[in-house]
Amino acid sequence: MADRAKAYELLPELVPLNTGLLSGTATQLILGAFRGNIECEKLLLCADGSLDSLQYTARLPGPVIDAWGVEESRLLFSPDKRSVLASQIGTGATTRLEAWKFLIPASVVALFNVLADESKPTPPRPTQLGALAAFWAYAKQHLPSEWA
Numbered sequence: 001m002a003d004r005a006k007a008y009e010l011l012p013e014l015v016p017l018n019t020g021l022l023s024g025t026a027t028q029l030i031l032g033a034f035r036g037n038i039e040c041e042k043l044l045l046c047a048d049g050s051l052d053s054l055q056y057t058a059r060l061p062g063p064v065i066d067a068w069g070v071e072e073s074r075l076l077f078s079p080d081k082r083s084v085l086a087s088q089i090g091t092g093a094t095t096r097l098e099a100w101k102f103l104i105p106a107s108v109v110a111l112f113n114v115l116a117d118e119s120k121p122t123p124p125r126p127t128q129l130g131a132l133a134a135f136w137a138y139a140k141q142h143l144p145s146e147w148a
Contacts, residue, residue: 001088005045008093011100035100043102046083057083059094059106063138067126076123077114108142 012031018024042051047070058078065073065087074084085103097103114120126132 001045001049001086004049005086005088005090005093008045008089008097011096013096014099039102044083044097045086045089047086048083049086050083052083054102054104056081057085059085059103061106061108061111061138061142062087063131063135064111067128067131067135068123072124077111108139109144109146112139112144 014031017028019028040053042053044052044054044057046052046057047065058074058081060073060077064077065084067073068076070084074081078084089097094103098105115123126135
């Protein structure tokens, strides 16, 4: 699956275009047509190896998945989604997917909001305490200012 995840690096890097030049205008039209043809397609590689669309794919940090597993993490933090983005997709590829608006930035605040919501059941205890410790280290490192 790691080889498949590298395919996102083939997306052209989006740079500001000089639309005052013919080449800039042509490039903008080509990129717009390309985006228009694939933006509604199932193009995100998911943890189970399938492809799904942005609308139905959750983007969860690795420590969350390591602590609770793919399916439990999805149910806890993104119950409205049916898939979880594959962890094999690297930082460079996710940055490029975000630039193309094929992927939205991960929200750490949303994770904290779910954990702090007392109306929801307490998350199950992770089977590996080391994974839970890694999650709390991640949480501490990414703690939003409103939670500090």
